[in-house]
Amino acid sequence: MNGNSCEEDIRILQNNPSPLQTKHMPGNKYNCNPSTPRSRLERLLRERELRKNRSFQQLNEVELEFSGIDSFSNDGENWGTVDEEEFLEKPRTFSDSNERQEGRPSKQRLLVVANRLPVSAVRRSVDSWQLEISVGGLVSALLGVKEFDARWIGWAGVNVSDDIGQRTLTKSLAEKRCIPVFLDEEIVQQYYNGYCNNILWPLFHYLGLPQEDRLATTRSFQSQFDAYKKANQLFADVVNNIYQEGDVVWCHDYHLMFLPQCLKRYNSNMKVGWFLHTPFPSSEIHRTLPSRSELLRSVLAADLVGFHTYDYARHFVSACTRILGFEGTPEGVENQGKLTRVAAFPIGIDSERFIRALELPQVQDHIKELKERFAGRKVMLGVDRLDMIKGIPQKILAFEKFLEENPNWRDKVVLLQIAVPTRTDVSEYQKLTSQVHEIVGRINGRFGTLTAVPIHHLDRSLDFHALCALYAVTDVALVTSLRDGMNLVSYEFVACQASKKGVLILSEFAGAAQSLGAGAILVNPWNITEVAASIGYALNMPADEREKRHQLNFMHVTSHTSQEWAATFVSELNDTIVEAQLRTCQIPPSLPIRDAVDSYFQSSNRLIILGFNSTLTAPRDSMERRGAQIREMELKLHPDLKEPLKKLCDDPLTTIVVLSGSDRSVLDDNFGEYNMWLAAENGMFLRLTTGEWMTTMPEHLNMDWVDSVKHVFEYFTERTPRSQFELRETSLVWNYKYADIEFGRLQARDMLQHLWSGPISNAAVDVVQGGRSVEVRAVGVTKGAAIDRILGEIVHHKGMKAPIDYVLCIGHFLQKDEDVYTFLSRSFHLNHHLLYLEPR
Ligand SMILES: O=P(O)(O)OC[C@H]1O[C@H](O[C@H]2O[C@H](CO)[C@@H](O)[C@H](O)[C@H]2O)[C@H](O)[C@@H](O)[C@@H]1O
Ligand SMILES: O=c1ccn([C@@H]2O[C@H](COP(=O)(O)OP(=O)(O)O)[C@@H](O)[C@H]2O)c(=O)[nH]1
Secondary structure, eight states: OEEEEHHHHHHHHHHOOOOOOOOOOGGGSSOOOTTOOHHHHHHHHHHHHHHHTTOHHHHHHHHHHHHOSOOOOOOSOSSOOOOHIIIIISOOOSTTOHHHHTTOOOOOEEEEEEEEOSEEEEEEETTEEEEEEEOSHHHHHHHTOOSSEEEEEEEOSSOOOSHHHHHHHHHHHHTTTEEEOOOOHHHIIIIIIIIIIIIIHHHHTTOOSOSTTHHHHHHHHHHHHHHHHHHHHHHHHHHHHHOOTTOEEEEESGGGTTHHHHHHHHOTTSEEEEEOSSOOOOHHHHTTSTTHHHHHHHHTTSSEEEESSHHHHHHHHHHIIIIIOOEEOSSEEEETTEEEEEEEOOOOBOHHHHHHHTTSHHHHHHHHHHHHHTTTSEEEEEEEESOGGGOHHHHHHHHHHHHHHOGGGTTTEEEEEEEEOOOTTSHHHHHHHHHHHHHHHHHHHHHOOSSOOSEEEEOSOOOHHHHHHHHHHOSEEEEOOSSBSOOHHHHHHHHTOTTTOOEEEEETTBTTHHHHTTTSEEEOTTOHHHHHHHHHHHHTOOHHHHHHHHHHHHHHHHHSBHHHHHHHHHHHHHHHHHHHHHHHTTSOOOOOHHHHHHHHHHOSSEEEEEOOTTTTSOOOOHHHHHHTGGGGGGOOOOHHHHHHHHHHHHOTTEEEEEEOSSOHHHHHHHHTTSSSEEEEGGGTEEEETTSOOEEOOOSSOOOTTHHHHHHHHHHHHHHSTTOEEEEOSSEEEEEOTTSOHHHHHHHHHHHHHHHHHTTTTTSSEEEEEOSSEEEEEETTOOHHHHHHHHHHHHHHHHTOOSOOOEEEEESTHHHHOHHHHHHHHHHTOTTSEEEEEOOO
16 A cells, blocks of 8 residues: 655654653563562663663663663664665674774664565666555554664565566665565465455454455465465565674564564574564454464564553463463463563654644645635544454444434534555455445435535545644544554544644554543444444533543653654563573573484483373374363374384384373374383383283382372362363372363362362372372372383393493473483483483
């Protein structure tokens, strides 16, 4: 979607760098973590203080002093014209920069990656291009960001298949510090029109898949998702080509959910942030997506994930917990020691730009014209992309109802609706256009006169100055989005209302409702009666109430700017990386594959202990696992592993043990034909596949406590859908791995209280709280001890002469049942090579 020529807007931005107004808002994020390290809090507070005083030199010193990483300042321009050669072929590095040598800290390079570049290209001839500024909140917000040495990577909105075209467009864009990603028509159709705008967009806005072609959409889902991944990989390739160490890569929006993972595959040290500009829906909506897990996992590859509001962040964390089974913490999402930080960073606008624009002569001229044109009538305004999320039909119907019920207002009010065409290749958008035209025509026919109509509807975008003038003359702005990530139009309206102090009617389903709710009249856009009544209330509102409401919103809009938004996000990303480095010391080391292979070949008596469920089976997300509950017996060895496992088992120098919580029949079914040891029920039963099952249970165990614990387990199993308990020879296990995870956790906590206060208060038992289970077992019955006995059997059976000189243990059981790890470490220390792997 293109609007006015970009030359003018970009010039305005260049001439008016606004001051750095960065401030950290720890309490504003998803997490208000009470355990934030003291040094970090101190740093945040000091930074905030320094930023208030605009002491950039000091600020950078603090950044360096605390984090030891590259920092940024606000001198210089963001969107300045640069020499293409310098920009694309001889990029500056931090280390060799003169600025550093002169003692001045250099700016941190920021690579902004978004589907849409801030400019869209229109071809004028074979080798020349006209660049027009793109319309949409994402572009508006990021144009206001000036503190970084920024480059923008994205699609120019045009298909360029020839070499000359690609070369000349790359050159033109370089002058705007933009780097194009070329997408061919087919990819655009499948990725942008298809997967992004026909599937993700309506789903993320709670609109469901388009009604009419729902089946067709479902059918084409896989090919569109493939195109989506392919497009994301193309973006990653371009980023990887220009990436320099120390750069921050900031990925934007639902178009690029796959990008963080692609980037981290290129370079795991890249600093990657991802920000979503739309709502993130409830996990119940997200879980309907066939690609739900893949999308979540790839976003989680980022170091920092940001949303406009706390609600969206909460939904995302909940989706990761419920769908992937990962841990949601106050900090974000944790999986096996790796934390992805999740937080809310509400976007803002470059309010100064709007306030200054009102003083310009051309804007004043526009204002004068508009005032004359609509003299004697109150002006109501709607500015939206012509998108179903904006609730334009609902808004117009509410206006009709108002006119219907208030005949005295019919010739005293006019609704100006700017409806910017968008995504015009998608059929839902085409249908919406006809629908809106039809409604507007009907209402104008009904209430219009020979000289005036109540609705002025424009199917086009306005240039920046015309838009500012419109905002300034408006009495009531009407934002009735059915859902909206934030909605910057509401912010822009407030910024331009310093003299008029008009009223904002705002949908409670726009992200902006959380920040402008105090001054706006909040409405449910689906409730046309309520919106019509609010129009009446707004038009009749006394001046002092308008003044008060306006002041509240104006304060917010001018103090929460796009500059501050971006600076906070990037600063938080830098902090997150430092904290992650500190945390890595606590995470068990991942398997050093090279060493493991070398040691394997150097050894002559190897022991390999393998878990089964989720180690040798195909991975499933927790939703799929729930469905698999009744098919527990169908747990199958991953087909790709059959061949290598056979080879290992047939190697006379290697002994393989599968150690699993599953019962004997499951292991028999899967491994009966291999030459290996099977240890069922966590080692309580053992057999070589050529022999019979035997028990490894210790003698004289006191099991008097079993009945009373069983009652408690039965009680909780009945009350926790899809949980189950198993009565084993020496233990009882209650697991809720198929249940709702959050509910399961609450129940587990409750169960432990019951157990401690009753049946096991005096019993000789150990209680082990697993990730999704509670186990009560006789004292001394540990997996470590079971392995000890298993080893005894193996040594005895083989009549081993040489000691075991290589142990590789792979399985989920390692993390929770530390006794396995402890036992193996103790038994195979010094000259032995113990490798530890926790599979993801
Ligand atoms: O690029 P298009 O397909 O033409 O669409 C324009 C943009 O629409 C969406 O904007 C969102 O971002 C705004 C700023 O954060 C937010 O205020 C608004 O609520 C969102 O709808 C979309 O997310 C962008 O990626 C598009 O570029
Ligand atoms: O004729 C127009 C209409 C709108 N806009 C801009 O488009 C953006 C719309 O952003 P918003 O967050 O309200 O919604 P989005 O379109 O991103 O969903 C705002 O910055 C408007 O100033 C524009 O430049 N010209």
